[in-house]
Amino acid sequence: MKAESKTQSKTGLNIILLLAVVLLMVGALLINQNGEYGGSDGQAEEMITELNPDYTPWFESLLEPKSGEIESLLFTLQGSLGVGIITYILGYYKGKKKHAAD
Structure with a gap:
């Protein structure tokens, strides 16, 4: 009897956690309405170029995806x-x- 109660409480907790994850995902999509998700690499490159236009990178990528x-x-x-x-x-x-x- 005790094992059944433990299983039911774990199932309830899993459902609550799943709903929380879905809520966070939907909330993130609703907050950013324009659909533009940029990475920090691009923002860093823009900031470096703005602060020091003569900056040259130390090295290039070994593999550039197509x-x-x-x-x-x-x-x-x-x-x-x-x-x-x-x-x-x-x-x-x-x-x-x-x-x-x-």
Whole structure:
């Protein structure tokens, strides 16, 4: 009986967290109505050019993606890989702790 109550409370918490994430996403889209999301790299480049027009970069990129879509894909893959590694480590240690408690 106690295990069922614990499962129901976890399910309720998961639903609340999911709704919070959806609310944050929708809120962010509503706040930025014009749809322009720029990265900090572009803003930094503009500021440097404004402050010092004669500035030359120290080096060039080794790999320049052919389009913005490919750049977004690579950025998303990089983030997904990082999240996968972090969640694996967290799961590993949680499983190790649970196994040690048994």
